[in-house]
Amino acid sequence: MKALWILALKEVRDGLRNRWVAMTILVLAALSLVVYLLGSAATGTTKADSLAVTLVNLVSLSVYLLPLIALMLSFDTLVGEFEQGTMLLLATYPITRWQIVVGKFLGHMLILLLAILLGCGLTALLIFLTSDNSPQNWAAYGWMMASTWLLGGVFIALGYSISAFVRERATAVGAAVGLWLVLVVLYDLALLGVLLADEAQAMSQQVLATLLVSNPTDAYRLFNLTSAEGVSQIVGLADVAAQAGVGQLVPVLVLTLWMFAGLAASIALLYRREI
Numbered sequence: 001m002k003a004l005w006i007l008a009l010k011e012v013r014d015g016l017r018n019r020w021v022a023m024t025i026l027v028l029a030a031l032s033l034v035v036y037l038l039g040s041a042a043t044g045t046t047k048a049d050s051l052a053v054t055l056v057n058l059v060s061l062s063v064y065l066l067p068l069i070a071l072m073l074s075f076d077t078l079v080g081e082f083e084q085g086t087m088l089l090l091a092t093y094p095i096t097r098w099q100i101v102v103g104k105f106l107g108h109m110l111i112l113l114l115a116i117l118l119g120c121g122l123t124a125l126l127i128f129l130t131s132d133n134s135p136q137n138w139a140a141y142g143w144m145m146a147s148t149w150l151l152g153g154v155f156i157a158l159g160y161s162i163s164a165f166v167r168e169r170a171t172a173v174g175a176a177v178g179l180w181l182v183l184v185v186l187y188d189l190a191l192l193g194v195l196l197a198d199e200a201q202a203m204s205q206q207v208l209a210t211l212l213v214s215n216p217t218d219a220y221r222l223f224n225l226t227s228a229e230g231v232s233q234i235v236g237l238a239d240v241a242a243q244a245g246v247g248q249l250v251p252v253l254v255l256t257l258w259m260f261a262g263l264a265a266s267i268a269l270l271y272r273r274e275i
Contacts, residue, residue, distance in 0.1 A: 003095045004103040011107025015073060021111065024069050028119035035061055036123045051133035055141050058120060059224045062148045063217050067155040067184055069115065073108045074159030075176040076169045078270060083169055091275045098267045101160060105153075105263060112152040120145045144224045150255045151220045155180075157262025164269035187215050213251055216258045223251035 015021050035057040036050075078101075081087035090100055124141060127133065162175045191211055195203065212218040226248070 003099055007103025008107035011104050012110050015111040025115040025118060028115050029122055031061055032119040032123040050131045051127055051137040051141060055144055063220060064184060066148055066152045067180055070152040070155035071159045071176040071180055074156045075163055075172045077104050077160055078163035079166055079169055079172050087275055097270045101267050108156050109153055113149055116145055116148055147220055147223050154216045154255055154258045157259045160266035161262050164266045184217050213254055216255055219251035219254040
């Protein structure tokens with residue numbers, strides 16, 4: 001356990017020294033505040049639903065930005081060690097390869113937690129000081145922050161799999177961008193194209209919900225946008241999820257499975273590589 005935390009703290013120090021990482025954390029915090037300030041204008045003078053509106057907007061922001069931040073943190077984690085020759089140095093220490101992966105993962109998760117606390121936490125503090133909202137919406141906001149951290153963990157783990165598989169850092173960059181495009185952008189576009197082409201409406205809501213929840217970004221959306229009555233009324237996904245039998249637990253399980261599958265794949269790939 002001590003070795004894991006030593007590796008984790010090293011990753012935290014290296015990540016915080018990275019100007020790109022620091023800049024993305026600041027950008028996330030700034031965009032979160034802008035999303036609240038712009039979104040709350042549409043809630044009227046009472047601002048009774050400002051938290052629900054902000055939550056919906058933050059989910060839409062996080063589903064694009066957090067995977068990109070996570071992949072940027074992780075795409076060269078292992079391949080970079082091989083290119084610099086430091087993986088050979090790590091192998092001389094009394095640690096196993098799975099400990100290298102898990103230790104780095106813990107460090108990157110701590111950096112991601114800091115980004116989420118700064119971005120969403122500061123916005124929550126501003127909302128608390130400037131408006132009144134129901135406890136249910138506050139609970140949904142807390143779950144949104146937790147699930148955003150879990151979504152980031154999924155893409156950190158997938159970034160490790162890329163980093164363990166490729167041989168050059170440049171290849172890892174291209175693969176990470178491609179993965180982001182497929183899971184965040186192209187998957188939904190392809191699903192939308194299928195729905196538009198399905199004029200006979202042969203695809204049932206059960207099949208649609210299964211396809212949605214199978215993708216980690218869509219599972220994240222489903223979980224957060226059906227988490228509270230005030231939120232679900234804004235986006236209208238609650239009926240689809242309920243009729244298809246997708247409860248609150250299913251998206252969380254999907255995200256957790258994606259994260260552990262990515263970690264398992266990266267560990268297996270690292271054990272197959274020669275140091």
